[in-house]
Amino acid sequence: MQEDKSLHSLDNLRAMEIIDINTGAKLGFIKDLKIDCEESRVLSIILPSRRPSWFGKSDDIEIPWKNVKKIGVDVVLVDGDEYILKE
Template sequence: MDENIKFYSDMERYEIINVNDGNKFNFLGNNDIIVDSEGILKMLILNDGKSRFSIFGKSEFIEVPWEYVKKIGTKTIIIDVDEKSLKKVR
């Protein structure tokens, strides 16, 4: 098997870190990945741990296009994106 292949089951415990500002976004298993119909990774959907829960219990999420993923290491996923470039959704 190709040693460059990484299984999602192994990557669930990888921590996501933005090197642009040092923010940590928990582990991949606590977030989502969007994959298109051809199997191409398109976007990370990250739980915004800094957002306050509203009265109605809605959480905020951050959409990170896959081009901002710079490296998948042995225990981390490194993204490099300015906060102004991120799209926050509920």
Template sequence: MIRISEFQLKDVVNVSDGKKLGNIGDIEINIQTGKIEAVIINGSGRVLGFFGKDEEIIIPWKNILKVGEDVILVRYKEIGEVVYHEEEA
């Protein structure tokens, strides 16, 4: 078992690029099932490299890969990130 307060102290790291996303600020719980649906990471205060309002990052529970002693490993892809595939000629 883990307490929410302990959960919030862990760093959240994206396994796609190894970047620290931040710390968990809130948790979405489905009140009918009692299960955690997503974790919410407080924003860093920057939006697309410009100073601006804090943006929240919402990570669905299914994208949490591992909860370790110090970190939580997640799979997160930036909104708007486009992956281009070269077509064969």
């Protein structure tokens, strides 16, 4: 069986909305990617926090790439259960 290895540009990934598969919640859009340059692979995606803290500083949410479950045409599905703060 052939493994699906579709390619996506960074611009395309940043334009896709991130959805948590556990809750269906919209988490936002990719702010940044953490990349291992020696291995040429993505380590994690960085999302902006929904809750700004004092003085306008916010803590970003980092979701490991292994938690990215599916990349669709316009959304990225992630298992963000342990990384997303509950309301």
